[in-house]
Amino acid sequence: MSFNMLVNLQDLPANGRQWNWTLPKSLLEDPLRGTVDALVDLESDVVWNGEIRADGQIFILQGQWCLTLKRQCDRCNMIFSFVMQGESVQDFSLFPLGKEMLEEDEIDTCEHLDPPGLVDLLDVLRESVWLAYKPVVVCDGGCLGLCQHCGVNLNIESCKCTQTHVNSAFAALKNIKFD
Ligand SMILES: [Zn+2]
Ligand SMILES: [Zn+2]
Structure with a gap:
């Protein structure tokens, strides 16, 4: 199955363009496609639904x-x-629009493209994913991590280290002389 991911804003139909795709991971991971860095380590295909339509001088994605x-x-x-999920919201214009032509919330988000205004929905998707990408993640909020002393995965097994340390802490207390 091939996906026509290029939108030509100048030729956009009056009712806009809608898409409802399940994109193969091989496409998102292909460094030869698009201009935004390819995604990496995908485990599944990617669901990408959306719409782009004209609203006056502005195209809203x-x-x-x-x-x-x-x-x-x-x-x-x-x-x-x-699992990651996110939303992509972006405005485009084919002409440089003065600030007076934009709504308050559009000033920072409106991207000017030269006519005919080609938008690659692959790039839009990748950019949105990278913006939402967290450099550090944990498998579970309650993940116990690795024992600092012996390195075992405390989610899977337990070790004696904590106990020993607790014991030695008590032992140390015993040695403190209280007058
Ligand atoms: Zn973990
Ligand atoms: Zn340990």
């Missing part, structure tokens, strides 16, 4: 995406499936 990445937990080092 709104979309939602969902994907699963293979990530490494920052605490226990385990590789796990990390």
Whole structure:
């Protein structure tokens, strides 16, 4: 299946353009496609739904995406499936628009493109994912991580280290002389 991901704003139909795709991970990970850095370590195909339509001089893009990445937990080092979902909202104009022509909330988000105004929905998606990408993730909020002393994964097994340390802490207390 091929996806026509290029939108020509100048030729945009009056009712805009809608898409409802499940994109293969191979496409999102292909460094030869698009101009935004390819995604990495995808575990699933990527759902990408959205719409772009004209509103006066401005083209408004709104979309939602969902994907699963293979990530490494920052605490226990385990590789796990990390689900990401996000929203992409962007405005485009084919002519440089003066601030007086834009709504307050559009001034920072409106991107000017030269006619005919080509928008690559692959780039828009990748950019949105990278913006939402967290450099550090944990497999679970309650992840116990690795033992600082012996290195075992405390989610899977327990070790004697904590106990020993607690004991030695008590032992140390015993040695303190209270007058
Ligand atoms: Zn973890
Ligand atoms: Zn230990």
